[in-house]
Amino acid sequence: MVRFKNRYVLCEVVSEDPRCRQCIEDRALGLAVRDAIARVHGDYGLACCSISFTVKYLNAYTGTVLLRCRKDSYRLLCSALPFVRYLESRAQRYPCFLNTLHVGGTIRTCQKFLIQYNRTQLLRLLQNCTNEEERQCIQKSLLSCSLTEEQSQSGDEEEDDGTE
């Protein structure tokens, strides 16, 4: 055995409150997920999953979250994610839920998936948008999205229109 194998879980924070997205913090999210694991799987589950548990990436505009955990305990983590009901930050509770998009073995695979996913989301926005300028803006971003080597986490090169 040469190296530790991790699983990277890509989730999206879905909420009704538009203010919720702006107030997401990585620490608050980590606490909420750990709390859910503790409620569902108890002390054993919490201990197993928190061996190598971190929030690797967080995008407040689109609500995308990338979590890391060990390969042995990713099932415990994934099965506890539906039980996250709210995020707590700065003494305010925001009801929300996490929607799992993709589970990958490396950050790179998750990035690739995220780019494709964002592309489909932009296409969907394109159908719904009414303004001509917005349309052109989206089309430009669609054509320019790609995986580049310079930026370390280039999954969010395309801009969300803010209408989400």
Next chain:
Amino acid sequence: KNTFTVCFSVGYSAVALNHVIDFKEKKQEIIKPVSPSELFPSLPIVQGTSKRIKVLTRLTLIVSDPSHCNLLRSTSANIRLYDIIAVFPKTEKLFHIACTTLDVDLVCINVTEKLPFYFRRPPVNMAIDRGIYFELLYTPAIKDSTMRRYTISNAISLMQICKGKNIVISSAAERPLELRGPYDVAKLGLLFGLSEGEAKAAVSTNCRATMLHGETRKSACGVVYTVKKPRKVEEEETVPACKKAKTQA
């Protein structure tokens, strides 16, 4: 309506709107289902494909008495308008009747309290043969801790009898925040004792089978088979006839 929009954005391809009829109250009329076209002028498209999302209507009957089942036998016009019919039996006898003779698509399993009866193998096997699916709800599990315990214990006892076949997991979400994405629901299936493949099937293929079951129940009264076999066998027999004669001789 908000719930529906969230459903669509999360990635479901078919959603069913549920009406619950409880027979304990005095007089219950089966009302006509709300037509989905009244809710949405144009249905949005499924993510990733180019087909439109299907919105179905569904009826759930909470039965605690055998006389309530007569409603299903009666040819009430309004029942025919629902796409999927589900029954929620409260006693063991009704569970047996629902699995064996009633004309339904789904049998709901209670998740909010300890089951008053144990599952037995014969009615469950008959239901599997007939193509009836067992339904588990997951929204109470998200809301409350004691409900979670009941959900898991009831689900696991069901799994032990039916070995994970014919299970459908659905949400009884009334608010958009009680909904979860399909991937997450499949992971919940793991908690209920299903294997990974079965859990994914519980969200995708079994649901589609239920929809088809509902459609066939609505439309088909009998099936006509056309068998092409006799002709083909005759033709085949003429050709190697000479060869056969040689070998037989």
